[in-house]
Amino acid sequence: MKALSISGLQKTYANGVQALKGIDLEVEEGDFFALLGPNGAGKTTIIGIVTSLVNKTAGKVSVFDYDIDEDLDGAKACIGVVPQEINFNQFEKVSNVVLNQAGYYGIPRALARERAEKYLRQLQLWDKREELSRTLSGGMKRRLMIARALVHEPRLLILDEPTAGVDIEIRRSMWDFIRRINEQGTTIILTTHYLEEAESLCRNVAIIDQGKIVVNDRMSRVLRKFQLETFIFNLAEEIDEAPVIDGFVVRQVDEHSLEIEIGPEQNLNQVFEKLSALGLTACSMRNKSNRLEELFMRLVESKGTHQGDGTGARAEP
């Protein structure tokens, strides 16, 4: 079954801005799906339409076969959403933020209390339950929104930048938590600016740019297809300029380091051989950035416009 099915989705705002230009997207039940794109690409508009905070201009949206035009409440009952911006009542106690949300979803009070305790404990917020939510730190506020989104145990959890502004330790514990939720059967759609997050968590990915999907495929296939990594090599020798290495794009970073791009048909051994042949010794090396980030930047820069069939968009080095 499709957790989310979108076809021909368009949105033109009152100021004339066309945010979505015909989006087709399907997310399978149980999937961990990344929806990526630069700021203003249309990710949050899609989420807004799915969660009924934004009215669509055209197109069809179904959540677990509930068409939002025919049974919006049925669709809403399946969704839990963690928005980009903090949107709980900052004057409410932490526990009440979760309990009220459970109430809006029709969860009886006793069950709501049980679940609130379960999720607040799992997200390390139980000790803060009696405090006003505005007194929480940024990371705690994000975790509170996750607890709130889970209290009605949705079949589809939409996370819009859930770890924005959160330190790396908490971010990683949130990843573990979200991964466990997905393993228990909840479909997850994640938008994030931390591409390593998407690469590490998600099985499928769609990249959206200027209101259109430019890539839509399995994460592994996307990474393999567009594999092009940039490595920084630290050299023992001092260099004045970047050496010419046949078949590779080489840039000088400073007098002791080089930046070398390695494409899908190339490998590191070839680089080491060529460096040795030039009398250069690689003392150490590291990735300049993660693979998805590199791919993402290239796609966005190339302004690919092919519809996402997994073959259309091609990153041009």
Add this chain to the structure above:
Amino acid sequence: MRLKAELIGLQTIIYREYKRIIRIWMQTLLPPSITMSLYFIIFGNLIGKRIGQMDGFDYMQFIAPGLIMMSVITNSYGNVVSSFFGAKFGKHIEEMLVSPLPNSFIIIGHVAGGLMRGLLVGIAVTIIALFFTRLDVQHVWVTVSVVFLTSIVFSLAGFINAVFARDFDDIAIIPTFVLTPLTYLGGVFYSISLLPEFWQQVSKANPILYMVNAFRYGILGVSDIPIAWAYLIISGFIVLLFSVSLYLMKTGRGIRE
């Protein structure tokens, strides 16, 4: 099954509104009580003694129903407009909008909040009034039903104001420039029989006149207008304002993009 879940949602909004009113009682319950005490002391006691009788009652007795009604109107309106606009401003309205709670229940829940505050303030002002004058309720059911229905009317009006409001100025404009003048000119402090014929007819275009007089009829047994008209107008406003609120929620005006 779905209705049962929706009723839990409605109950949640009502309970949340109740807790809000009680939590900020210094803003919701205390100020109207102090203001009305001053009205009773200045207009009722000090000036009222020189005015003498109106419609056969001491001036203090005459204005007491009007002052109770005035506080019910302003507080019902104020509660919904501030609560709903506050939710819009703080974006936590989205908690309700993404949930499967029907629009009608979101409206009814907030109206219930307005009703609660209106009635609580109404009771407080009535108790204060009893320190200054005697009120022998003549028609209990008229008194209770009129105050109840009027509170609903102004809670709905406050809801619509909050939907349209874009900033805090927008939630102050209607109470300052529409609600207060209409209330003051709605027979709270005088009987319209004191006015020249032309102004009597003009006053009859003011819906608050009917609400204040119907309530006064319930307590004192006198009114400037037929009570049936008051019920008709109040009911008409409830149907109209509820329909408008529902339409606004459905189209998402001022709430959804």
